[in-house]
Amino acid sequence: MTIRYPNGKKFQNKRILSHKKNDKNKDERFSNRGMSLEEDINVTNEYYRSHHIAIIHKKPTPLQIVNVNYPKRSAAVVTEAYFKKPSTTDYNGVYKGRYIDFEAKETKNKTSFPLKNFHDHQITHMKEVISHHGFAFALLRFSLLDEVYLLKAEDLFSFYDEQDKKRKSIPKREIESCGYLIPIGFHPRIDYLKTIDKILSVE
Amino acid sequence: MTIRYPNGKKFQNKRILSHKKNDKNKDERFSNRGMSLEEDINVTNEYYRSHHIAIIHKKPTPLQIVNVNYPKRSAAVVTEAYFKKPSTTDYNGVYKGRYIDFEAKETKNKTSFPLKNFHDHQITHMKEVISHHGFAFALLRFSLLDEVYLLKAEDLFSFYDEQDKKRKSIPKREIESCGYLIPIGFHPRIDYLKTIDKILSVE
Numbered sequence: 244m245t246i247r248y249p250n251g252k253k254f255q256n257k258r259i260l261s262h263k264k265n266d267k268n269k270d271e272r273f274s275n276r277g278m279s280l281e282e283d284i285n286v287t288n289e290y291y292r293s294h295h296i297a298i299i300h301k302k303p304t305p306l307q308i309v310n311v312n313y314p315k316r317s318a319a320v321v322t323e324a325y326f327k328k329p330s331t332t333d334y335n336g337v338y339k340g341r342y343i344d345f346e347a348k349e350t351k352n353k354t355s356f357p358l359k360n361f362h363d364h365q366i367t368h369m370k371e372v373i374s375h376h377g378f379a380f381a382l383l384r385f386s387l388l389d390e391v392y393l394l395k396a397e398d399l400f401s402f403y404d405e406q407d408k409k410r411k412s413i414p415k416r417e418i419e420s421c422g423y424l425i426p427i428g429f430h431p432r433i434d435y436l437k438t439i440d441k442i443l444s445v446e
Numbered sequence: 447m448t449i450r451y452p453n454g455k456k457f458q459n460k461r462i463l464s465h466k467k468n469d470k471n472k473d474e475r476f477s478n479r480g481m482s483l484e485e486d487i488n489v490t491n492e493y494y495r496s497h498h499i500a501i502i503h504k505k506p507t508p509l510q511i512v513n514v515n516y517p518k519r520s521a522a523v524v525t526e527a528y529f530k531k532p533s534t535t536d537y538n539g540v541y542k543g544r545y546i547d548f549e550a551k552e553t554k555n556k557t558s559f560p561l562k563n564f565h566d567h568q569i570t571h572m573k574e575v576i577s578h579h580g581f582a583f584a585l586l587r588f589s590l591l592d593e594v595y596l597l598k599a600e601d602l603f604s605f606y607d608e609q610d611k612k613r614k615s616i617p618k619r620e621i622e623s624c625g626y627l628i629p630i631g632f633h634p635r636i637d638y639l640k641t642i643d644k645i646l647s648v649e
Contacts, residue, residue, distance in 0.1 A: 292574065295577065297578060298571070298574045298575055298578050298580070300533065300534050302505050302506060303505060303506040303507065303508040303509065303530075304506065304509070304511070305506040306506065306507070306509055306511075306524060306527070308507070308509075318528055318529070319528070319529060320526060320527070320528060321509060321524065321526070321527040321528070321529070322525060322526065323523060323524070323525065324509070324523070324524040324527060325521055325522070325523060325524070326521070326522060326524070327506075330503070331503050335538060335539075336538075336545070337545035337547070337575055337578045337579070337580040338578065339578065339579065340544065340545065340578065340579030340580065341543070341545065342539070342540035342543065342544065342545040342546075343545075344540070368501070371495065371501045372501055372540055374498065375500060375501050375540045375541065375542065375543065376540070376542065376543030377501070377540040377543065
């Protein structure tokens, strides 16, 4: 059941994946296992919104709609649509007047983060955001270790742009040294804005 | 062929509508007629992006995906999905470090702009954006007059919130007096950022 973009990269339907996980592996003893990164971030963003901290939303999955049926007296049904390659990152919004933009990815690897998780378009988009003084970054989860790191986009670029010459993944020790481990909590679950506060206070 | 949201409001599939228009009414003598507002804004945003002025994208149409088919050796097909009520506006991005957020709507009316074009969620979202110091507004096109106005969200709210007591539409003379007429050009077509520059330089 692998979905691929036209360029051969895998499409991760996080909603479907997370349902599978919930069915098979849900174990309440472990804090976040069984919850997809996307779900955790959505809950975090809703916490930020309802507590008047920031307005950050996930963008809908981009689909090319080809066919729509209009049954009488009920909702329109899209009966044919295709996944499009995203031209931006998944999340953006506003925090203290500042434009925030990020991508969230997870891996089951324990020692490195595969760069194939990112698309060229997303990297280009993040570079553009930075050139217009937005704040762009990636949230990287090592799902089997239950660790989430914030990696500034500038640091991600240096690995992404060198992957043909060097390696196709970012070693975890590099992420530990140039990224920021985000403590996992309950409310909010992944408090990435607290980490951004720290970064911005130093800059 | 009217699609309705669960609350009874019409869903405007601008892409499909614009194709229809192009088929039936395209008349090259008239500058923008036949081009949907969405297409004009997308072209404008692409101009801003390629000229390093701003990064502003339209969000994909939100769909609830129910069923996906995975044919062998070809792209996955969404075979059942439903339109969801958007919880944000359609466009956002970054301009000179500032968070920009807006909704674009058009009407065939000539003397007023119907408020039913806006959803409660979108108005709430714009209020939240402003409370976090983002810049939120609406682009309103009177399509038969070929006029596009920028109306600051704060001005839109005053009409939207009073519609049950007062009228269900904004009189055009009010839009002319508190909004900003955007000159229509070729590159870019709808230069709304120039209008924002003027507004911000006064504030």
